[in-house]
Structures are given as C-alpha cells and as structure tokens.
Amino acid sequence: MVVARRAAAPPDLAHRSAPSQAAVEALPGGRRATRTAASPIGASSRAAAARATSAPPTLSPFPLTGTALAAAEPPRFRAAVAPLRRRVDAAPAALPTVDAVVRAERPEEPLHCLRPAALAAAARAFVAAFPGDTLYAVKCNPEPRVLRALWAGGVRQFDCASPAEVAVVRHLFGEAAGIRYMHPVKTRAAIREAYASHGVRVFAFDSADELAKLVAETGGDALGLVVRLAVKGGGSYDLSGKFGARPADAVELLRAARPHARTLGVSFHVGSQCLDPAAYAAAVALAGEVIRAAGVPVEVLDVGGGFPASYPDIVPPALEHFMTVIGEAHRGLEIPGLALWAEPGRALVAGGASVVVQVALRRDGALFINDGVYGALSDAGAPGFRFPCRLIPGDGREVDARTGGFELFGPTCDSADRMKGPFVLPACVREGDWLEIGQLGAYGAALRTAFNGFDRARLVDVCDDPMLATPGYPPN
Numbered sequence: 001m002v003v004a005r006r007a008a009a010p011p012d013l014a015h016r017s018a019p020s021q022a023a024v025e026a027l028p029g030g031r032r033a034t035r036t037a038a039s040p041i042g043a044s045s046r047a048a049a050a051r052a053t054s055a056p057p058t059l060s061p062f063p064l065t066g067t068a069l070a071a072a073e074p075p076r077f078r079a080a081v082a083p084l085r086r087r088v089d090a091a092p093a094a095l096p097t098v099d100a101v102v103r104a105e106r107p108e109e110p111l112h113c114l115r116p117a118a119l120a121a122a123a124r125a126f127v128a129a130f131p132g133d134t135l136y137a138v139k140c141n142p143e144p145r146v147l148r149a150l151w152a153g154g155v156r157q158f159d160c161a162s163p164a165e166v167a168v169v170r171h172l173f174g175e176a177a178g179i180r181y182m183h184p185v186k187t188r189a190a191i192r193e194a195y196a197s198h199g200v201r202v203f204a205f206d207s208a209d210e211l212a213k214l215v216a217e218t219g220g221d222a223l224g225l226v227v228r229l230a231v232k233g234g235g236s237y238d239l240s241g242k243f244g245a246r247p248a249d250a251v252e253l254l255r256a257a258r259p260h261a262r263t264l265g266v267s268f269h270v271g272s273q274c275l276d277p278a279a280y281a282a283a284v285a286l287a288g289e290v291i292r293a294a295g296v297p298v299e300v301l302d303v304g305g306g307f308p309a310s311y312p313d314i315v316p317p318a319l320e321h322f323m324t325v326i327g328e329a330h331r332g333l334e335i336p337g338l339a340l341w342a343e344p345g346r347a348l349v350a351g352g353a354s355v356v357v358q359v360a361l362r363r364d365g366a367l368f369i370n371d372g373v374y375g376a377l378s379d380a381g382a383p384g385f386r387f388p389c390r391l392i393p394g395d396g397r398e399v400d401a402r403t404g405g406f407e408l409f410g411p412t413c414d415s416a417d418r419m420k421g422p423f424v425l426p427a428c429v430r431e432g433d434w435l436e437i438g439q440l441g442a443y444g445a446a447l448r449t450a451f452n453g454f455d456r457a458r459l460v461d462v463c464d465d466p467m468l469a470t471p472g473y474p475p476n
C-alpha cells in the first residue's frame, strides 16, 4: 500500500509544536484554526500550549504540547506529520456540503472532507452482513473522527498493528473496545506495551520465533493466538508476499500454540481491493485443510480484509455476494464451533472522505496541485489508482460540458510526485480552481508525509454522500 519512498517525519518539530486535536477543536469562541495553529512549520509551541490548557479532557492521539499537559495527559503520541486541523466553528447539527465549505473558505491548503454519516452507514452494512466479528483495520485510516463514526455504525473490535494504533483505540473507547493485534511480526517492546499497558490478549503470528516472543513477553497463558496463513491472493495488492506461513508450517504453528491459547485461530488476507469473492472461498478451504491437518481444536477463522470499494470504472460485486460465498465456504468446512472474524479496512472507509485540492498551475493536460503522492494521493502515484474527480470553479463561472483527461502533479520537487490518472475533468479547468478527489478515506490521509514541507491540511465534516457508491453499502 505504501509508495516506494516515504520521507521520515521530522519528529522533534512535529512533537514540539503541534497542539492536540482536542486543543484545536477547543479554540475558544468558535474561532477557526488558523494556518499557524497546528502546522509543525512556524507554529508557536507556547501559543499552542496556552490553547491546549483550556481544552477539555482529550481523546486525541496527537501530540500534546506544554509541560502542564505533559503531566495531565499520558499517554502521549507522536503524529508522523502535522495533524489534520479541524474546523472549530462547525459543530452543527446539520453538516455543510463540500461546495458550501469551499465557497465560504476558499481553501488554499488541502481540505479533507469527512463524511461521518457515510462511514457509519458502511460500518452498519458490513456488521449486519458479516456472520461473525467485524474488526476494523485501523491502519487504513486511524483518524479519531473516523473511528468514532465506525463505532457509531456498530464496530466494536479493532485490528491494530502497532502500539500507537492500540493506544488510540483504547484512548477513544476504553475497555469497551476489543483490540486484536493482527500484525504477525512485532517487537518485544510492542508486545509488552500492548499486553501490559493496554490489556491486549489476542495476537497474530506466522513463525515459531514470533510465538516464542509472545509467550516470553506475556507469560503465554490464556492468549488469543492467530496463525497467519499465506494464501493465493485475489486482490489488487498482494498481502501474502511479506507475511503468512506456508500450510505445512501453519499446521505446526497451530500445534505449538495450542497449549498457550484460550482461543486459537487461523487468519489470512486475500489481498486488498479483492474483486473476486471466489478468492475468499479458496482461502477458507485452504485454512480448513490446515486446521484438519493440525488435529487440535481451533476456534476462529479470520478471513482478513480485502473487501473492495468502487473506483472509476471499477464496480465491485455487492457486499452480499462476498458474504454469501464466505458463509457457504465456512459452513462447508463443517468444523464445529469455528467462529468467523473479518478485518475490513478499505470497504468501510474509502467512500467516507475526499480531499479538495487547488490548481496552482495548468500546463496543457497537466495540472499542478497542492497535494500529491507524498500527501493523501499516494495510491494515485506508482500504484496507479484512479479516483473520481470533479471541478469546483474558483471564480464560480459556468462550466461547459467538454471534458478532458488530465495528469496531476503534486507540490513536491520529486518527479515521482506524479499521478497519471487520467483524471476526467471539464476542459476549462485552470489555475485557482479546486478539484474534489473522492474515495480517499482508505489509505489516503493515513499515508501523508511531511516531505518537502507540504504537510498542511485541514479536516472538515460534511454531509455529502461518497463520490462513488459501492454496491451493498448505503450512502448514509
């Protein structure tokens, strides 16, 4: 999912000067967060601390500033890049539309437009359709407002893959959240922190060495232990190239783990954006063979993520179709007491966010915009994803029907900051116009970097539907 080159964040700067999200939300008098409020570049840590001291108890995963806060608000988290700043004058009952926000604010930085109702609706649809536990894959979009919207939609379990993700979920939802640490390779420190500080009891692994680490660091008693199995993928992104035990090894791992497990399971990931429900059936069948060969009781079959979302020219099979195939394959195993889990990411959140960018320059069919592959548009770079795109004219002019295919260039100096698309837009697009780029809730904001200093962005909640509907997921 991650592009080849990702700039490391300047952690000191980010840590020192970015106020907490709650602090930004809590600016007195409904004042809007200003350009200097939260960026690590040029922000005043003293001003940020002053604002933060008037904030209510925060649920933020973002770094706090100021010594008073440091004492008051453990644990502390470090954002990789400047956190997305909130509109603080908009906590209304009725959310605005994207067009209304753009008209009113004329944003000169990328504007992330979150659709809480759509996020909750997608979660509700998946939770209702899946015949087991739905674990949201936090890596896909760890933004607290996204997590809260999914919670509102009925998600209570979370697939976490780092101590920071675990901490965010615990911080937001307390003990009510079920946290399962599904990354098959963890540092000892990460295992200790998840187990001892956050009460995590369920861990994935795909090797005997990792199992030994889990046992050593936790005492190895009454754990949930899930063997990640490598499967032949059906997704646009293969996720078995790096992780997953071969079937014969998975058999041995199940036997070795059984004495330490209250709950023993097998998981797989068919690859992200999987358009072929049959890939799940094949993987379920393989997992069944492994479970039978192990000859020990196994309580969980985790079918992972991979559930697709719509993109231009890609309309996936409906959610119900995936569920029917998975349900039949599961029943076909005839293994009594085998519960199902799933770890959806993309399908729950892709439609739930768009980003409004501004055109800085047009050169024939190339548009230079203020966000790119080092920002929220990573998947539009080397992976070549196309996203739905629409024009919001900068001067309110009438736009005629003629369209063209455009290539986009991001703001950094790297030639790799290029998104071939083509992105279909009115032929008259020009400097100063805005583009709303949709379906960016998944692996969009989550992959932002601070490369070249282009890390400013803001976040607003809007009432719009997703820019593309995904079959089986109602818009809101």
Ligand SMILES: Cc1ncc(COP(=O)(O)O)c(C=O)c1O
Binding pocket: 001, 137, 139, 140, 159, 182, 183, 239, 269, 271, 272, 273, 304, 305, 306, 307, 343, 344, 345, 346, 347, 442
């Ligand atoms: C272990 C695991 N589970 C779930 C997911 C979510 O996958 P998707 O977004 O394709 O649903 C991922 C994505 O990388 C993953 O690595």
